[in-house]
Amino acid sequence: MFEVAVIASLLSGGLCGLLGYYAQRFNIVTLSFSVAHAALAGASLALVIKSDVTYSALMFAIFFALGMGIISTRISPYERELISMGFFSLFNAIAIFMVYMSTSYVLSTVSISVVLWGSILAITKSKLILLAGITAIFMLYLFIFKPQIDSILFDRKLAEAEGIDVDLHTIVLLLFIGIAIAFTLRLTGGFLVFTLLYNPVASAMQLVRKAQWQQVLAPTIGMLAALLGLTFSYILDWPVGATIAIISSTILMVAYITRTIINMKLSRAARRA
Amino acid sequence: MGVIQGEAIRLSDVWVAYSGSGRPAIKEINLKVDYNSLILITGPNGAGKTTLIETCLGLLKPIRGEAFLLGINTKSRKVIKARRECSYVPQDFMKPSYESYTVRHVIKLGLAINACLFGLSELKVKKRILNIARMLQIEDLLDRPIGTLSGGQQQKVYIARALVREPKVLFLDEPFSSIDEESRHVIAKVVHEYVHRKEACALVVSHDVDPIIDFSDIIIHMDNGKITSIEVN
Numbered sequence: 001m002f003e004v005a006v007i008a009s010l011l012s013g014g015l016c017g018l019l020g021y022y023a024q025r026f027n028i029v030t031l032s033f034s035v036a037h038a039a040l041a042g043a044s045l046a047l048v049i050k051s052d053v054t055y056s057a058l059m060f061a062i063f064f065a066l067g068m069g070i071i072s073t074r075i076s077p078y079e080r081e082l083i084s085m086g087f088f089s090l091f092n093a094i095a096i097f098m099v100y101m102s103t104s105y106v107l108s109t110v111s112i113s114v115v116l117w118g119s120i121l122a123i124t125k126s127k128l129i130l131l132a133g134i135t136a137i138f139m140l141y142l143f144i145f146k147p148q149i150d151s152i153l154f155d156r157k158l159a160e161a162e163g164i165d166v167d168l169h170t171i172v173l174l175l176f177i178g179i180a181i182a183f184t185l186r187l188t189g190g191f192l193v194f195t196l197l198y199n200p201v202a203s204a205m206q207l208v209r210k211a212q213w214q215q216v217l218a219p220t221i222g223m224l225a226a227l228l229g230l231t232f233s234y235i236l237d238w239p240v241g242a243t244i245a246i247i248s249s250t251i252l253m254v255a256y257i258t259r260t261i262i263n264m265k266l267s268r269a270a271r272r273a
Numbered sequence: 274m275g276v277i278q279g280e281a282i283r284l285s286d287v288w289v290a291y292s293g294s295g296r297p298a299i300k301e302i303n304l305k306v307d308y309n310s311l312i313l314i315t316g317p318n319g320a321g322k323t324t325l326i327e328t329c330l331g332l333l334k335p336i337r338g339e340a341f342l343l344g345i346n347t348k349s350r351k352v353i354k355a356r357r358e359c360s361y362v363p364q365d366f367m368k369p370s371y372e373s374y375t376v377r378h379v380i381k382l383g384l385a386i387n388a389c390l391f392g393l394s395e396l397k398v399k400k401r402i403l404n405i406a407r408m409l410q411i412e413d414l415l416d417r418p419i420g421t422l423s424g425g426q427q428q429k430v431y432i433a434r435a436l437v438r439e440p441k442v443l444f445l446d447e448p449f450s451s452i453d454e455e456s457r458h459v460i461a462k463v464v465h466e467y468v469h470r471k472e473a474c475a476l477v478v479s480h481d482v483d484p485i486i487d488f489s490d491i492i493i494h495m496d497n498g499k500i501t502s503i504e505v506n
Contacts, residue, residue, distance in 0.1 A: 163357030
């Protein structure tokens with residue numbers, strides 16, 4: 001069981017780290033947080049209607065990603081942020097409400113831990129295969145559309161002016177985020193899953209300035225955080241999601257302090273020169 | 274390439290306003306642009322020049338009237354396909370010093386839409402990039418990261434990226450703002466030759482009319498969001 005969890009943590013951490021990099025470069029971080037919480041609301045609903053947590057989360061995340069993806073092509077980035085934050089709060093409220101409405105039987109099962117703090121036990125071989133499949137499809141998508149995606153990353157407006165369907169690529173990216181989150185949720189829990197999306201790319205941006213390096217470093221940090229979090233949680237019997245979040249936040253803090261020290265040294269050297 | 278029939282751009286009583294703004298940025302615009310022409314759009318700051326070319330490209334949608342790019346209404350999603358036949362050099366082009374894409378890669382990104390499956394061969398792409406770089410005298414910059422170049426050099430790279438696509442319509446927004454006098458002449462000549470050799474058209478927004486005015490077929494003056502005059506050169 002632990003081996004399955006190790007592979008799942010590496011896949012989840014790597015995939016979420018990579019998706020987080022693209023979410024950040026596509027300027028859809030807030031929107032991706034809302035998608036993560038849509039998955040949480042879906043997972044929580046599963047507690048009440050007694051269905052599979054992952055598939056319920058997947059449905060919510062996909063429908064919300066698709067809906068918001070389409071709406072966001074017709075509104076300004078400011079309006080998109082505003083609406084995303086509104087949904088972010090709404091989905092949290094739905095999640096709490098659903099947990100409140102759950103029967104005492106459900107509250108004593110592993111399902112509740114999946115929604116709240118994640119569980120090593122919740123990762124089955126079939127879910128792991130699906131997660132590996134999603135990772136492979138995303139890598140294939142990146143490989144096929146690399147020139148177009150690179151063009152968007154370099155200059156979004158210019159890419160749009162040159163006939164690249166920026167809106168469609170944004171919707172596809174949101175869908176991948178929704179799917180990845182629905183599967184990762186079993187490991188980290190719904191409330192903390194977005195830390196694996198944001199913290200690795202934020203850390204990578206502190207440590208290296210070149211986009212190409214950030215692209216490699218973000219999934220690497222994601223994998224490291226997920227693996228270390230899982231290991232500590234196993235040894236110390238801590239909740240796995242919270243442990244992964246603590247590790248990834250610690251990496252972010254260390255990266256930030258390192259960047260601050262480097263910047264101070266560079267400023268000092270510039271003054272001397 | 275044979276002579277292309279029809280008009281490249283048509284705007285009929287077009288009004289455009291930015292979201293949240295009470296007044297239109299451009300109004301009462303009627304314009305027809307044919308192939309085989311180089312058009313200079315000039316006027317003071319805030320005249321609506323950039324808004325006009327972004328409307329032609331369909332990046333901004335009219336609140337009144339209709340705009341057509343290569344015969345396609347810019348309000349339609351099909352305008353994405355029309356844009357594949359166009360190139361754009363934006364006004365705000367400068368990349369930060371840590372931007373590590375090489376000049377060669379940036380120019381190649383202009384061909385990104387052709388890069389899938391049955392696109393151009395790698396050899397053809399290399400040849401095209403080298404030819405354009407030679408024409409614009411940036412051959413020696415090809416392997417340098419774009420962030421390390423000066424404003425003028427970066428601007429030339431964007432013009433190279435625009436030309437490598439061999440567009441039917443070329444939109445250049447203040448393409449000479451950071452470029453020295455000698456290079457301006459070279460670029461104006463290259464654009465002029467391209468337009469007439471390929472039976473394409475170019476819309477060039479420029480404050481500074483020298484030397485592009487000598488190569489322009491039509492000069493459009495704008496002020497306060499309106500076209501105030503159209504001169505045939």
